[in-house]
Each structure stands twice: as structure tokens, then as C-alpha cells.
Amino acid sequence: MDRRQEILEAAAKSFSLFGYKATTMDQVAKIANVGKGTIYTFFANKEELFNAIVLQMVEEMRVASDAATVEGASFEQNAHARLMQMLKFRETHQLYAKLVDEGKELRTPAVIEVLAEIENEIVSYIKTKIERAIDKGELKPCDSKLVAYLLFKSYMALVVDWGKTHEDEELSEERIAGLLRSTIFTSLLA
Amino acid sequence: MDRRQEILEAAAKSFSLFGYKATTMDQVAKIANVGKGTIYTFFANKEELFNAIVLQMVEEMRVASDAATVEGASFEQNAHARLMQMLKFRETHQLYAKLVDEGKELRTPAVIEVLAEIENEIVSYIKTKIERAIDKGELKPCDSKLVAYLLFKSYMALVVDWGKTHEDEELSEERIAGLLRSTIFTSLLA
């Protein structure tokens, strides 16, 4: 079997299980049944290997997000479904959840960097969806980059942050959807 | 002069200059020209003294925020002015800025707690302003608590967070105001 592929799988497993810092190259080599040196013929260093794994994950997330959309549904419905899907992915997917935790607790720089890149990726993704909806005439023209950013941050705030300070008062998905419909989404319509 | 007051002033000075952790009770006592024991006749412990100082600051912030409003101006104009004022206060006011930094860098629990309380206070403040505007018939009824939360988080995102990941592309206040007008504010109008 392809050595590069075995290494990728071993690394994905280890990063998911132990995070970035606690994953050692020896560990990855052993899981992949490969000499440590072999890893370095495919990846320049630990961080590049890590980036490759994260790239895979971002692709997975894009697929999951696309799968959450309904052909023919409104921009609001699909944007909501996509964002909720990505935030669910964020706390469900073993690797993503581990990285969020490691970024917050250990502050590993490589992890913080990668998390920022992922968020950028998500915002870009939303941005293209907004632009497509504008082209279709469903939304009126707007600063798509900023609106995408605002939408992402709003969902993060309501889905992720709110619970941290309002442990008692859980927000239902309907309440979130309702709030955003009556504020942001409606005003984006053409 | 009032001993309690001297202690408060000394503590305010020290917390502003050095933050929570790096302020020692001996330090405060010396600045206040008071025996250390005396502090404990007014405040149960360091944290209570700290809370008293922060309470003062929240009051200052409320005053500054009220001062930024214009009688007779629209809800949007005043809400924008208030929120910008409070976020400016956040990075301008020596104590607030120090606490934000200490919360992020040192993760001092007492500081993190207090920062959460301050944000709660700000959101409550916005909430009352929203409710007043609803009573006046300027805004249509809405989930004032959630809308206040969303507004605060949106401003934080655009004013504070954006710059961290888009160092090159500074957001002008006009662009921020424009974005929020065309999304959130307009849809709140009665």
C-alpha cells in the first residue's frame, strides 16, 4: 500500500486521538509501520504533516456542509443548515474538537494558526454562497465578505458562546433561526 | 480623609497599573498609607476589593456611554455611538485594557470572571435601551435580550476580532456602521 497514504492515516488517527502537541513523530511512524525518516521524505516537518491532515478535514467538512443543503431551498434555509452543520462538525468531529480544545487550553501556536485558517476557509465558503445567491437575484448586492464574516460570527456567538455564560438558558435551534431570520437574513433578501 | 476611600483609590491605581495578579495587598496598603490589616476591615479579601474597583469602572463606562448619545437621535445612531464608545473604553481605559490582556495572557480566574460580568452588564444595558425604543414605538417588539447579545457580539466581532485576522484590511467606522445598518438595524425598525 502507498506509504504516503499510510502515513496520512496514521497521523490523522494520532492527531485526532492526542492532538498536535501530544502526537510524536515516533508515534506516527510506529502506527504507520514505517521508519521515522520515511515520514520526512513526504513531509518537510511535523507542521506540514499536520497541515495536510487538517486540509483533509476541511474537505470533509465542505462535503458534510454541502450535504446539509437542499436543492431549491431558500438562501436562508440553506445558509442556516450549512452553518449549523459546520458548527456541529466543530464539536463532533474528533480532530476538530481536539484542536479547539488544544488551542484554548495549551495555546499551541501551530494549532491556533490552523484554527484561524479553518475559520477563514469557512467564511470564504459562505462568501461564495452569498455571491451565488446574489447572482441568482435571491439576495440584493452586499459586501459579501463582511456579511459572511458577520453571519459566521453570529452563529458562533449564539451556538457556541451563549451557552458558556448562560448555562441555565439553553437556546433552541428554532430560537436561533428565528432571531437571525428577523434580523440579518430578511434584510439580505432582494 | 476617609480610609475606605483612600484604599479604593490606591487599589484602583495599582490594579490599573499592574493588573490583578501583580497587585499585592502590601502594595495597596503602602499606596493608601494604611496598615494591611485595615484593608480587611473594609473588604473581606482581595477579590472583593477588586470587585469594588471594577464596579466603579462599570459606572464610569455607563456614564461615558450615556454621554455619547444624542437626545432625539435614532435608535440606530445612539446604539452605534454607545457601542463604539464602550468598545473604545475597553481598549482605552487603563484598567479595562489591562484586564482584557491579563484575562487572555495569564487567564487569572478572578479576572476572567469579572470580564464576563462586565460583558453581561453591557448587554443588559443595551437590552434596556432596546426595550425603551420598543416602548417608544421606534422599534418593533423583539427578543430584546437576544438582540442585545447579538448586537454586542457583532460589534465585538467587527471592531475587535476582525483586525486580528485581517491586519492589512482595516475596517473603517463607516463601513461597520453601513454593514450593521443594512443588516441588523434596519430590520429592527417598527
Next chain:
DNA sequence: TATTGACCAGGAAACAATTATGGTCATTCA
């Protein structure tokens, strides 16, 4: 009765010693 500062226990720094790890490269196969 209000104030004080020497005093104390517990926890944080500072330092030293030990271990673990990312990355290299001479050697080894296939």
C-alpha cells in the same frame, strides 16, 4: 474600638537535573 504589621501556611518562582522529541544522515537493504 480601630489600627497595625509581624507572622504563618500554602503556593508560586527559580533553578537544576533528567527525560523526551523533532529532525538528520550514515548505513542498509531490495
Next chain:
DNA sequence: TGAATGACCATAATTGTTTCCTGGTCAATA
């Protein structure tokens, strides 16, 4: 002969130990 390997190395992280600080107390004081 060139891809694969793992012993090896410098450095970073961790652990253990000692010392120093600091929040809080309270007997002495004014």
C-alpha cells in the same frame, strides 16, 4: 542505486527541589 531506516544529537520540555512571596490572621497597640 536510491528509497527506507533507526541510532543519534541538540534542544526543548518535564520533573523534582529549594527558595521566596503573598494573602490573610490576630495579638499587641494606641
